[in-house]
Amino acid sequence: MRTARSFSLGELVDCLGGELRGSREQRIVQIAPLESAGPEHISFLAREALRDALSASRAGAVIVAPGAAVEGRAHIVAPNPYAYFIRVAALLNPDPEPEGSVHASAFVHAEARVAASAEIGPFVSVDRGACIGERVRLGAGCRIGAHAAIGDDSRLHANVCVYAHCVIGMRAVINAGAIVGSDGFGGALDHGRWIKMPHIGRVLIGDDVEIGANTTIDRGAMADTVICDGVKLDNQIQVGHNVYIGAHTTIAGCTGIAGSTRIGAHCVIGGAARFTGHLELAERVHVSAGTFVTRSIDKPGRYSGVYPMSDHRRWLKSAARVRRLGEAGSPPRGDSGTRQEDDDNAH
Amino acid sequence: MRTARSFSLGELVDCLGGELRGSREQRIVQIAPLESAGPEHISFLAREALRDALSASRAGAVIVAPGAAVEGRAHIVAPNPYAYFIRVAALLNPDPEPEGSVHASAFVHAEARVAASAEIGPFVSVDRGACIGERVRLGAGCRIGAHAAIGDDSRLHANVCVYAHCVIGMRAVINAGAIVGSDGFGGALDHGRWIKMPHIGRVLIGDDVEIGANTTIDRGAMADTVICDGVKLDNQIQVGHNVYIGAHTTIAGCTGIAGSTRIGAHCVIGGAARFTGHLELAERVHVSAGTFVTRSIDKPGRYSGVYPMSDHRRWLKSAARVRRLGEAGSPPRGDSGTRQEDDDNAH
């Protein structure tokens, strides 16, 4: 565990706002969930349903929403208790400041530019023409390709690879093993053999983007792959060439997005979702985890499509019947045919 | 191929037990499957159904279960022939001993501790306060974060990343590109923007754990992510923050486990399975490959849920009808409604 700084409750509300009910002097050394918190911890009440957990908790202080009655315990009232809690967590557990040094073992090309305030870890390579911004931290073994650019205050964990010419904005957090700018997939079939399309586009990543461990983002074929400001990508996501992801969209782990699909802003994509290529998704679309998206979505809302789990014997039956639904003679399309088809199905 | 040591059949049973029927002097140089084995190889009879393959085989010796009749060929009788075979394979193909040296190109922080018997490969970095146990082997390019610990006799292949403060037990085998301790995903939505939860938990990994290539295991948000003794994880698995995986559970490749899900001991999880977050699975649950697990499972048994494959035209029909099942007017839940719904469905 990191060693946290300690704050008094008074210092917390001075930094973060909110209304304190309790002693300004009470000291908090760390965050904790209600069930394991002790007197030196601050916790939060996510929803009223957890009130019993709050009663049973030994937490020294708690963050609650306006209107929540708390007795016999210091508390801070804030409109969004979870967001407030995260801000407290960040105050108590700050990232270390970048050291402003290039490790002796790193390789920085003579024609690359590295800000004096940046921290370059062991065995990092920064190729010709690359540009590393102020206070950037590059973990051990990062690979920054020729003419790539990393914006101010970004942090790349160990062994991240950024290919040539790709651009990453400010305050990015990129977890270990992520790949930005790999060649996109596909080419032409010519006499039974595939010939490869040279990919001359880039990956352009906005500000405040997070990228998970071992996630891969392909460069564009001709135009660029674009990830807008505030996008959050979890681990092991695959983003194909020429994909566009709108601002403040969040995508959970193991999702795959085929080439040229465009996802709107403020979308929420569950884990292990899949998108075929060349789709368009509106803003504020919510795709449930595990859903395979095979057509464009032009209206906000929630969309799902996962085969339900059963015990194995029931699934064998259900799957046999689902397969048999494809055998009946009537056509699969046409609203007017519904009745007829279901009749067929019953015989 | 590695060069195997050679053993006589007598030496094998002296090392591993079992009952030898044949000459103690016969030499074995390598393992092989029945169909490609020659006189210098030992093979095994997995089940009686393969007896024809045994008859046709040129294998010099074979491992069989008690009661299996084998004529005209040396054989070893053991209760679990496949396990015995694996033990023979390990005798014939031992991992090289660690060299007890730090490669000249590696970087070990002055405040890290590395056992004298450990072998540290080229371009490895071991950060401040990390602790590397006896006979540990770190492949080229491994990244060991500050205050992380690697238990005795563990082997990390090339380019494995272990984040700060994570703990790996004894005799681990971690394949290339695996990431242990990346930030978990998720945060609070505040005025349309996501703010990131600092992750102060760790990853704690027990003894005798295997981790596949490019698998990722996120650290806990507040408490720790826990992988118990004897767990086997295949390639490209994603383990979310605060997940718990019980002892001796095995999980095949491409599986994703969302945050805070708890999987019991001795479970068998097929490839490309998916788990939503905050589930509880009992011990000895078997999840079929490709199944999406969206609810807790409190009883041992096998659970499945995969859309059956058909030729494309049949699938078009079947899928259209499955989608249409969602259109009828009656409610989706309620046991008493079953008859009514199916009636609706038939019209």
Next chain:
Amino acid sequence: MRTARSFSLGELVDCLGGELRGSREQRIVQIAPLESAGPEHISFLAREALRDALSASRAGAVIVAPGAAVEGRAHIVAPNPYAYFIRVAALLNPDPEPEGSVHASAFVHAEARVAASAEIGPFVSVDRGACIGERVRLGAGCRIGAHAAIGDDSRLHANVCVYAHCVIGMRAVINAGAIVGSDGFGGALDHGRWIKMPHIGRVLIGDDVEIGANTTIDRGAMADTVICDGVKLDNQIQVGHNVYIGAHTTIAGCTGIAGSTRIGAHCVIGGAARFTGHLELAERVHVSAGTFVTRSIDKPGRYSGVYPMSDHRRWLKSAARVRRLGEAGSPPRGDSGTRQEDDDNAH
């Protein structure tokens, strides 16, 4: 963006064939899609349906199929316009020549062989007995295991890991973070614990193979894992031990193939497809994206199996009914039972 070389239209047809209709002197500096092309660009007409886009385009020249009428614009007639376009792209955007040098920071074992024309990047490690062919380019941080071989003219991007004894053919392109030769998964259960099979097989990769970023290919247990000539693998694909992939098969991203499955030549596998182990697929099989393949396929054709996406409320209904299909009393198999089962289903 890379800086392209410029060619005249006359030079293009001299190099690549095709019939030029227009001025041999007109210069082309880059490829571009119809909608963004300017007078200095060449584009192509993929199909007649895009003729309006062609009319509206400012492209200086266009590649078309025989029989396509183009007026008022230079054009090249070629039987496969997209393949021709890719060849133009490659002429205009050549990969840089390998530098024929070993970076000062790289580690090459004294008993490894590296061709004089090869380019070895920063922090690359090449282990004992490995063999690096003519004009090979190894990106920063690549790990080449003992006795591995990389064929002439292959390019490995940053942080690729090739385990010991694996063999890669000529003209391979391997994207960053890919792993070739990791241990396969599985072992024997012995008194409730899993014991690991030592993997003594290799990975053998033919000529002209592409491998995507963070893709993993396991070595064989006893025999080898085999990837034939001309196979194209996208990002984040998992290939299990002893898999065989036939020549010129293409597999899109996030697909997983369990151990010992054999896929024929000239297959097309969509993204996020899944294969259980020990299957056999014929040549020229097309598996749709997202399909779970659980049985062998002995005839060419297209095969599919994905749960259709709906809005969430409809899916809830459809999934409840699909699950209920597993509850009826009749057996799931047997053609003669179809009527009876569907009757049961209607009550």
